[in-house]
Amino acid sequence: MIIESMHVEMTLRDDTEATALFGQFNKNLKEIETAFSAQIIARGETIRIEGEAAEVELVRSLFEKLMDLVEKKHYPSANDVRYLISQIKAGVGVDSVLSDVVRLTHWGEEIRAKTVGQARYVQAVGENDITFSIGPAGTGKTYLAVAMAIDYLKKEKVKRIILTRPAVEAGEELGFLPGDIQAKVSPYLRPLYDAIYDMIPVPEFEKLVEHGRIEMAPLAFMRGRTLNNCFVILDEAQNTTSMQMKMFLTRLGFHSKAVITGDVTQVDLENRESGLIAVQHILADIPGISFNWLDKDDVVRHNLVARIIEAYEKDQVRKDQARQS
Numbered sequence: 293m294i295i296e297s298m299h300v301e302m303t304l305r306d307d308t309e310a311t312a313l314f315g316q317f318n319k320n321l322k323e324i325e326t327a328f329s330a331q332i333i334a335r336g337e338t339i340r341i342e343g344e345a346a347e348v349e350l351v352r353s354l355f356e357k358l359m360d361l362v363e364k365k366h367y368p369s370a371n372d373v374r375y376l377i378s379q380i381k382a383g384v385g386v387d388s389v390l391s392d393v394v395r396l397t398h399w400g401e402e403i404r405a406k407t408v409g410q411a412r413y414v415q416a417v418g419e420n421d422i423t424f425s426i427g428p429a430g431t432g433k434t435y436l437a438v439a440m441a442i443d444y445l446k447k448e449k450v451k452r453i454i455l456t457r458p459a460v461e462a463g464e465e466l467g468f469l470p471g472d473i474q475a476k477v478s479p480y481l482r483p484l485y486d487a488i489y490d491m492i493p494v495p496e497f498e499k500l501v502e503h504g505r506i507e508m509a510p511l512a513f514m515r516g517r518t519l520n521n522c523f524v525i526l527d528e529a530q531n532t533t534s535m536q537m538k539m540f541l542t543r544l545g546f547h548s549k550a551v552i553t554g555d556v557t558q559v560d561l562e563n564r565e566s567g568l569i570a571v572q573h574i575l576a577d578i579p580g581i582s583f584n585w586l587d588k589d590d591v592v593r594h595n596l597v598a599r600i601i602e603a604y605e606k607d608q609v610r611k612d613q614a615r616q617s
Contacts, residue, residue: 299342300352304359310337312367313358323373324354327381350380357386366390366402371592375406378589384408395439395491403439409590410436416582417551422541424529425553426568427586430597433553434527438487440551441523445505450548451521452505455484456540458531459510481508484527511536520545529554529568537567557604 304310314321314334325332330343330351341351354376361368368376372390379386389411394403405411410432417423417440425433441453488497488506500506511532526532526540529552544550554568575581588605591598 297343298345298348299340300348302339302341302352302355302359304337304339306337309359309362310334312362313355315368315370315373319370320358320368320373323370323377324351327377353386354380357389361390366404372406375592379408382589394436395443403436405436406432406592407586407590409584409586410592413584413586414440416584417549420580420582421548422544422550422581423552424568424571424581424583425551425586426556426572426583427590428555428557428588428601430591430601431586432590432592433555433586434483434525435487435490437525437527437551437553438484439491441525442488442491444523444549445500450523452507452523454519454522454524455481455506455508455527456511456514456525457481457484457527458529458536459512481510484508484525511540514540514543517543518545519543519548522548524548524550526550526552527554530556530559530566531561532567533561533564534567534570537571541571557608 304313321332321334328343328347328351330341330347332351333340333342339355341348341355354373357376357380358368358373361372368390376386376389379389386408389408390404390406394405394414405414409427413423413425413433414436417437425437427433438455441450441455444450445453485508492500497506501508511526522545524544529537531554532540540552541550552568556566556569559566559569572583576583588598588601591601
């Protein structure tokens with residue numbers, strides 16, 4: 293079999309663009325050289341890529357995306373480069389990846405969709421009143437939802453943010469826990485606090501809570517309410533029953549958005565069907581409701597997290613096959 297070879301040359305605008313593209317101490321360039329067999333020769337403002345035609349095309353598409361990001365004043369990190377490499381190698385288009393800023397952290401870091409799945413998720417929230425995001429830990433389900441909620445609040449698109457989770461361990465019976473209601477529910481809402489503290493300083497968050505602009509409460513406290521002009525997030529939705537899911541979804545009022553996140557592989561309910569699993573069949577194909585599935589390719593935590601998820605998936609397949617044999 294004859295393997296076609298080729299080379300291409302790409303020209304950068306100046307040394308500043310080259311520095312932003314290659315990263316500090318050429319970290320980005322080293323990531324690319326490690327990931328591909330094609331030879332990359334960088335001299336000044338010129339990049340020459342040589343090797344097997346298919347590999348050269350992949351590397352060229354990667355550099356084109358990176359150059360586009362730099363032109364938009366987003367200077368890619370080594371992690372960004374790794375995400376793009378994984379997507380390109382999987383044959384996925386990366387036009388939407390890292391393109392739009394969802395929100396800035398309060399110290400100025402840009403929050404962007406880092407994978408194609410995340411980009412679809414962010415777009416779905418903008419286009420639908422109810423959006424489900426289903427996937428394993430580390431895929432940014434909650435973090436991106438909180439970022440979008442804060443952005444909507446800051447831009448006066450909504451008047452309030454409401455964040456809720458089912459308190460499964462306490463069976464929604466919180467009365468026996470010590471302290472006031474905030475102290476009772478705080479352990480269940482801690483992951484939401486962690487995300488919010490990235491977006492806004494603690495004093496500002498406390499002021500928004502005091503004025504009723506941000507509310508955090510267990511799911512049981514949603515019953516009987518109508519939520520108008522709100523951005524509502526239901527986190528850990530795999531631990532809702534079908535009745536709880538129906539109750540939550542029917543709280544939505546006018547000019548509101550709801551984002552429901554969860555991981556159907558981590559259901560903590562005992563002998564009860566997860567409302568997040570059931571709702572996928574009940575509400576399929578209803579306009580205005582979007583279901584988005586993320587997987588290990590969308591994990592944006594430590595590299596080992598994706599490998600851990602993959603190992604558990606393989607273990608589950610083995611168990612399923614053993615039960616069937």
